Amino acid sequence: MSGIAEVIKSRISANSYDTERKLTDQEMTDLIDLATHAPSAFNLQNWKFLAVRSEQAKARLLPLAYGQQKVVDAAVTFIVCGTLHPHETLPAALKPTLDAGIIDESIYNMWVGAAQGMYQENPQLQRDEAIRSGSLAAMTLMLAAKGQGLVSTPMIGFDQAAVIEAFNLPATDIPVMLVTVGYPGTTNWPQKPRKAVQDVLEFV
Numbered sequence: 222m223s224g225i226a227e228v229i230k231s232r233i234s235a236n237s238y239d240t241e242r243k244l245t246d247q248e249m250t251d252l253i254d255l256a257t258h259a260p261s262a263f264n265l266q267n268w269k270f271l272a273v274r275s276e277q278a279k280a281r282l283l284p285l286a287y288g289q290q291k292v293v294d295a296a297v298t299f300i301v302c303g304t305l306h307p308h309e310t311l312p313a314a315l316k317p318t319l320d321a322g323i324i325d326e327s328i329y330n331m332w333v334g335a336a337q338g339m340y341q342e343n344p345q346l347q348r349d350e351a352i353r354s355g356s357l358a359a360m361t362l363m364l365a366a367k368g369q370g371l372v373s374t375p376m377i378g379f380d381q382a383a384v385i386e387a388f389n390l391p392a393t394d395i396p397v398m399l400v401t402v403g404y405p406g407t408t409n410w411p412q413k414p415r416k417a418v419q420d421v422l423e424f425v
């Protein structure tokens with residue numbers, strides 16, 4: 222198996238974390254650095270991450286995650302957000318791609334204009350894009366964690382409105398998923414079996 226296939230097939234959604242082993246802020250920063258290498262439409266990068274890692278912040282999150290103990294036991298829970306109004310943030314987000322000479326000014330202007338046309342009057346598409354980008358970043362984060370010998374858990378079991386309020390998220394930030402990350406405890410299940418590929422793949 223290739224290195225990437227091995228990582229994909231051995232990643233688990235953890236239930237049990239080693240409560241003694243923490244991560245440094247630099248280690249969490251490095252994980253998010255890797256997560257931001259996820260793709261996004263037009264390279265919008267319409268995501269933000271909140272690292273819930275202090276005892277107080279974890280205690281605030283615990284009831285909002287319906288008492289899921291992983292939030293306390295893991296070194297950190299990232300609140301992965303997708304952001305709205307991506308057409309407004311694209312010009313700055315795409316500028317380094319222009320400056321690096323990867324795209325020229327005509328493509329830059331075309332993409333910025335296309336994003337304006339697509340998203341400006343379409344809040345549903347803005348929300349879809351926030352969920353898409355946040356989900357791709359969350360998956361990349363989980364693979365990054367696996368690559369560092371860590372385990373992770375994606376979690377949708379949380380009160381979205383309450384998380385927005387408790388962590389003072391601006392109206393443009395949609396909490397897409399919680400991703401808990403840390404060193405593994407002793408009672409995790411192996412990765413669960415998946416449906417047979419012929420049941421989910423169709424060739425046309």
Ligand SMILES: Cc1cc2nc3c(=O)[nH]c(=O)nc-3n(C[C@H](O)[C@H](O)[C@H](O)COP(=O)(O)O)c2cc1C
Nearest residue numbers: 232233234235374375376377378379411412413414
């Ligand atoms: C969008 C999403 C939401 C999830 N929410 C939770 C959750 O709130 N709590 C939890 O313990 N696991 C949660 N999970 C983990 C799933 O139960 C897990 O990914 C699935 O059982 C497959 O496990 P495996 O990848 O370890 O094989 C969630 C997974 C996804 C993708």
